[in-house]
Amino acid sequence: MTGADVLLLALGAVAVGSGVLVVATRHLVRAGLYLVLCLGALAGMYLVLTAELVAWVQVLIYVGAVVVLLLFAVMLTRAPIGASDDLDRPGWAAALIGGGTGLGLAALLVDAYRWTAVELPDAGTAERLGDQIFRSWVLPFEVLSVLLLAALVGAIVISRPDIGRPKADQGSDRPRADQRSSEGRSR
Amino acid sequence: MRPVIPYVTAALLFGLGVYGVLRRRNAVLVLMAVELMLNAVNLILVTADTTVRAQLPHGGQVFALFVIVLAAAEIGVGLAIVLQLYRLRSTVAVDEVALTEGRPTDSPVEPALTRSGAGNGAGARTRPGSVDRPEGER
Numbered sequence: 570m571t572g573a574d575v576l577l578l579a580l581g582a583v584a585v586g587s588g589v590l591v592v593a594t595r596h597l598v599r600a601g602l603y604l605v606l607c608l609g610a611l612a613g614m615y616l617v618l619t620a621e622l623v624a625w626v627q628v629l630i631y632v633g634a635v636v637v638l639l640l641f642a643v644m645l646t647r648a649p650i651g652a653s654d655d656l657d658r659p660g661w662a663a664a665l666i667g668g669g670t671g672l673g674l675a676a677l678l679v680d681a682y683r684w685t686a687v688e689l690p691d692a693g694t695a696e697r698l699g700d701q702i703f704r705s706w707v708l709p710f711e712v713l714s715v716l717l718l719a720a721l722v723g724a725i726v727i728s729r730p731d732i733g734r735p736k737a738d739q740g741s742d743r744p745r746a747d748q749r750s751s752e753g754r755s756r
Numbered sequence: 757m758r759p760v761i762p763y764v765t766a767a768l769l770f771g772l773g774v775y776g777v778l779r780r781r782n783a784v785l786v787l788m789a790v791e792l793m794l795n796a797v798n799l800i801l802v803t804a805d806t807t808v809r810a811q812l813p814h815g816g817q818v819f820a821l822f823v824i825v826l827a828a829a830e831i832g833v834g835l836a837i838v839l840q841l842y843r844l845r846s847t848v849a850v851d852e853v854a855l856t857e858g859r860p861t862d863s864p865v866e867p868a869l870t871r872s873g874a875g876n877g878a879g880a881r882t883r884p885g886s887v888d889r890p891e892g893e894r
Contacts, residue, residue, distance in 0.1 A: 573757045581765035588769050588792055592776035597785065604788050607769075611795050614762055615820075620802045623820045627798075630824050635791065635831050642784045642835045646842045656782050658851060663778030671771015678763040687807050689757050693817040701814050702821070713825055720829035724836040730843070 573689070576617045584610035595652040601640045608632050619692040762803040770796035783838045783848040787831060794827045 587606040594600050608631045615624035691697065702710055726732055769792055776789025798820045805816025842848050 571757065574761060577757070577761045577765075581761055584765055585768045585772070588772040591788055591792060592772050592779065592785075597782065600785055600788055604791065607792065608795060611799060614765070614799060615802055618757070618762065618802050618806050620805065620817045620820070623798075623802055623817050623824075626821060626824055630828055631791070631795070635828060638831055638835055639784060639788060639791075642787075642838055645839055646784065646848045648782075648784075655849070656785060657779055658781055660775075660779040663775050666778055667771045667773075667775025669771075670774045671768045674767035674770060675764045678767055679760055682758075682760040682763060682807075684758060684760060686758055689806055690809075690813070693805070693814050698814055698817055698821070701812065701818050705812050705815075706818050706822075709822060713822060717825065717829055720833050724832045727833070727836040727840055730840075 573617050577614060580610045580613045580617065583607075584614065595654065595656060597643050597648040597653065597656070598640065598650065601636055601643060604639070605632055605636050608636065619689050621692055622695045622698045623693065757806065759803055759807045762799055766796040766799035766803070769793075769799070781849045781851055783841065783850050784835075786850060787834050787838070790834075791827065791831070794823060794830075798823050 584607050587603045587610065590603040591600050591607060594603060608627065612624045612627040612632070615621075615627060773789045773791075773793030773796060776792060777786055780786050780789060801816040801820040801823065803816075805814060805820075808816070810816075838848055841853065845852070
């Protein structure tokens with residue numbers, strides 16, 4: 570056990586523990602805050618695994634943007650502040666499938682790697698990763714920018730109710746539903 | 757560095773994400789569980805980058821960056837859908853969404869549900885088939 574192993578164990582315990590709280594807590598807002606803890610611990614694991622750039626991007630995008638968006642959604646859907654009882658379905662099947670997936674994958678990976686040790690490679694600094702991205706992976710990178718634009722436009726179109734509504738709006742939801750379904754067909 | 761530690765962490769996080777997606781009723785919490793799964797995959801990719809000596813160095817970390825960008829796009833569109841669902845139904849419970857809606861033939865549930873206002877969750881809840889659907893259909 571080196572120092573890196575101890576750090577990885579501690580951060581992994583924090584990540585899994587707060588992950589359990591994310592899927593088990595009965596407070597909506599606390600689930601988002603436990604998600605921050607989980608993602609932060611994962612960023613720490615990336616740092617120990619010498620993935621510097623990925624760690625900072627994780628902090629920037631996940632902890633900074635995604636969780637804030639999720640908390641905005643929690644607020645905008647008028648979630649109750651206290652504990653709420655109707656967050657869960659009765660789910661022994663969910664526990665079975667989730668536990669089976671997690672423990673099965675864990676057993677597979679333990680069997681594959683045992684207790685072997687590897688040397689950590691060169692750190693994934695921004696310079697090295699940028700070199701790789703813009704040399705070997707430049708086409709997926711550009712495609713990804715198109716995908717981001719498409720997601721942006723799609724989110725705007727979905728969230729604006731005045732796009733795709735017929736001109737004569739009688740105040741009922743029926744024509745809007747018909748319009749939506751015909752749109753879906755024409756796409 | 758023992759690679760089994762981050763690998764097992766990632767496997768457990770993925771299992772937790774699967775459990776959360778299947779268990780939670782609130783759509784925002786379902787999205788949070790999806791984030792857990794995506795992060796588990798990211799951890800696998802970054803760890804594999806340190807253990808596997810590939811011809812192109814740091815391929816796993818580049819993939820992890822791509823997955824982070826995909827997750828950001830996913831959460832944007834997903835939250836737009838969730839907010840639109842809340843605007844239509846004033847609830848975000850995923851098992852109260854009628855699966856039969858929006859078919860080209862007719863949309864029988866929509867007017868009755870939206871006209872009943874804030875209490876429309878009860879209307880959806882009492883409809884047969886919306887509660888005791890088997891798990892595999894979702």
